[in-house]
Amino acid sequence: MKFRANLVIGGVLFASVVIAGIFAPWLAHTDPVMDANLMYAEEAPGGEFWFGTDAQGRDIYSRVLHGARISLTVGIVSQLINTVIGVCLGLSAGYWGGWWDDCVNGLTNMMLAIPSLIFALAIMAILNPGLTSLLIALGLTNWSFTCRLARASALSLKSQGYVQAAKVLGYGDIRIMLTQLLPNMLGPIIVIGTLGMGGAVLAEAALSFLGLGIRPPYPSWGSMLSDARDQITTAPWISIFPGLAIFVTVLGLNLLGDGLRDILDPQARTRRA
Amino acid sequence: MEASYGATIMNSPPADTILKVEDLAVHFPLGGGLFGGRRRYLHAVDGVDLELKQGECLGLVGESGCGKSTLALTILGLQEPTRGRIILDGQEVAGKGMDRKARARIAQMVFQDPYSSLNPRQTVRTTLEAPLRLHGITAPSEIEGRIAEMLGRVGLRPDHAERYPHEFSGGQRQRIGIARALILEPKIVILDEPVSALDVSIRAQIINLLLELKETLGLSYIMISHDLGVVEHMSDRVAVMYLGRIVETGGWESIFTKPRHPYTRALISAIPDPFERSRGDKIMGEIPNPLDVPSGCGFNPRCPEARDICRIPPVPDLEEIGEVHFVRCRRAREIAAGDAAPASTG
Numbered sequence: 374m375k376f377r378a379n380l381v382i383g384g385v386l387f388a389s390v391v392i393a394g395i396f397a398p399w400l401a402h403t404d405p406v407m408d409a410n411l412m413y414a415e416e417a418p419g420g421e422f423w424f425g426t427d428a429q430g431r432d433i434y435s436r437v438l439h440g441a442r443i444s445l446t447v448g449i450v451s452q453l454i455n456t457v458i459g460v461c462l463g464l465s466a467g468y469w470g471g472w473w474d475d476c477v478n479g480l481t482n483m484m485l486a487i488p489s490l491i492f493a494l495a496i497m498a499i500l501n502p503g504l505t506s507l508l509i510a511l512g513l514t515n516w517s518f519t520c521r522l523a524r525a526s527a528l529s530l531k532s533q534g535y536v537q538a539a540k541v542l543g544y545g546d547i548r549i550m551l552t553q554l555l556p557n558m559l560g561p562i563i564v565i566g567t568l569g570m571g572g573a574v575l576a577e578a579a580l581s582f583l584g585l586g587i588r589p590p591y592p593s594w595g596s597m598l599s600d601a602r603d604q605i606t607t608a609p610w611i612s613i614f615p616g617l618a619i620f621v622t623v624l625g626l627n628l629l630g631d632g633l634r635d636i637l638d639p640q641a642r643t644r645r646a
Numbered sequence: 647m648e649a650s651y652g653a654t655i656m657n658s659p660p661a662d663t664i665l666k667v668e669d670l671a672v673h674f675p676l677g678g679g680l681f682g683g684r685r686r687y688l689h690a691v692d693g694v695d696l697e698l699k700q701g702e703c704l705g706l707v708g709e710s711g712c713g714k715s716t717l718a719l720t721i722l723g724l725q726e727p728t729r730g731r732i733i734l735d736g737q738e739v740a741g742k743g744m745d746r747k748a749r750a751r752i753a754q755m756v757f758q759d760p761y762s763s764l765n766p767r768q769t770v771r772t773t774l775e776a777p778l779r780l781h782g783i784t785a786p787s788e789i790e791g792r793i794a795e796m797l798g799r800v801g802l803r804p805d806h807a808e809r810y811p812h813e814f815s816g817g818q819r820q821r822i823g824i825a826r827a828l829i830l831e832p833k834i835v836i837l838d839e840p841v842s843a844l845d846v847s848i849r850a851q852i853i854n855l856l857l858e859l860k861e862t863l864g865l866s867y868i869m870i871s872h873d874l875g876v877v878e879h880m881s882d883r884v885a886v887m888y889l890g891r892i893v894e895t896g897g898w899e900s901i902f903t904k905p906r907h908p909y910t911r912a913l914i915s916a917i918p919d920p921f922e923r924s925r926g927d928k929i930m931g932e933i934p935n936p937l938d939v940p941s942g943c944g945f946n947p948r949c950p951e952a953r954d955i956c957r958i959p960p961v962p963d964l965e966e967i968g969e970v971h972f973v974r975c976r977r978a979r980e981i982a983a984g985d986a987a988p989a990s991t992g
Contacts, residue, residue: 534759535765537724537763538755538763538823540724541754542750542754543747543780544780552768552776
């Protein structure tokens with residue numbers, strides 16, 4: 374099998390973030406919230422504090438590790454919600470057409486017209502800040518591209534002979550959508566979903582940065598960046614490391630998305646006998 | 647059509663009618679209606695009567711756009727008829743009268759393009775197994791047995807079951823398509839240009855396979871084609887369609903040796919023949935706009951035999967001019983009389 378650099382690099386980057394998030398309590402040196410010690414405020418990175426400390430003297434290394442949990446949860450769960458909504462609406466609209474298609478199209482266009490971050494901000498302002506509201510806000514605002522993609526794929530796939538054959542064989546509509554259409558559009562959907570996951574990580578950071586996401590003192594990369602604004606010239610490591618974490622995660626997800634597209638191409642999947 | 651079955655090839659006892667189509671019409675609504683006044687309809691199929699006997703192969707020929715594919719889709723239930731009746735194996739299936747599954751066990755279809763008619767993400771096994779499961783056959787041993795048997799019948803090896811469609815050639819893919827159509831043991835198979843997408847060298851193999859399967863499994867075929875060579879080889883009876891109507895129908899011998907409708911004659915003369923320059927008049931021009939059908943006989947603008955009588959509405963009736971030979975042409979008898987070919991029947 375051909376060596377796929379983007380898949381491997383993306384996979385390694387994303388996997389290391391996932392591992393860091395899962396094993397954060399064991400990998401972290403200190404408690405990310407409670408171990409504030411003003412004696413060690415704004416220490417530069419070094420032997421004891423690998424990534425340095427912030428203005429309250431908390432270990433940034435530990436906080437970045439714990440931040441991975443929040444960022445990944447938000448990224449994965451909200452993107453899953455988006456993908457499910459987008460695929461359900463887009464696939465059924467493309468397959469059935471008619472008034473349902475018009476409704477879904479109208480809704481999609483509306484969603485595309487509203488900047489999703491602003492929409493998420495509005496939802497967050499209504500709900501109480503917190504992880505659940507963040508998941509809802511980001512999970513309901515970014516499905517329009519997936520929906521478009523699923524609809525376009527369904528439109529082009531439904532005239533394929535095998536979909537007709539499935540109808541002739543007596544398959545029901547839902548079964549045709551799930552067994553004939555969905556597997557054949559999964560490639561681009563997974564790619565969009567993975568890329569969107571990176572977007573969701575960024576959106577979480579942005580919302581937290583604006584103070585509407587995860588509230589301090591809980592460590593989220595966005596809120597850490599927000600806290601570090603004032604020290605960006607005097608203690609740049611406070612913002613560099615959470616920023617780097619976001620960068621690595623999003624880069625990993627994007628490369629992974631690209632690599633998955635190559636793998637999911639059916640022509641590439643030849644049975645090796 | 648009350649006539650007896652074509653006597654040329656049949657050697658089985660009087661066969662039952664397995665499919666009967668009566669006055670079937672499919673009209674597609676077009677835009678307009680809101681401001682454009684009267685809503686317009688495209689008459690894709692316009693009053694077709696058909697009968698298919700057990701064990702028979704009916705060739706359905708005509709140009710692109712004559713409605714033959716729409717007719718097939720309507721018989722299979724993929725298209726709602728505007729009017730008319732379809733009786734499949736003694737049961738009426740007007741509109742939603744029979745559910746998809748019951749219909750699937752009677753009538754199946756083999757598609758034209760073997761490249762788009764197989765799901766690229768399903769192995770051959772899944773393609774054949776899923777319909778069986780859907781229709782209530784769940785015992786693993788029975789599924790296994792039927793898949794192996796079907797693969798054998800269409801000339802594939804059992805180990806082909808684990809492969810994906812892209813690993814097969816066009817001819818093999820069409821064999822898989824045939825296996826899928828036959829896995830539910832239907833009685834009628836509609837063949838939509840089954841060999842036209844294949845290499846010439848493969849065509850004969852697939853045609854022979856289809857003929858062999860028809861014999862061994864007692865199938866009835868409706869074969870849609872514009873390749874008259876294939877139709878001549880396979881069909882017991884032939885129906886020629888033009889602008890949504892059947893213009894001539896009869897046993898394959900009478901159609902090919904004594905065609906009466908000028909359109910049929912033109913089609914037959916268009917078969918490439920290496921020994922003769924031409925077997926008759928070619929027709930010119932395009933099929934008329936189905937939205938603006940010529941009055942009287944729909945074929946009159948292109949017909950070399952058209953006279954004034956042909957332009958008078960209504961549409962000519964399908965008249966019996968020979969044994970199980972029907973023609974929709976007012977001048978059929980005159981044309982036959984002036985024909986050099988021995989035209990004794992009629």
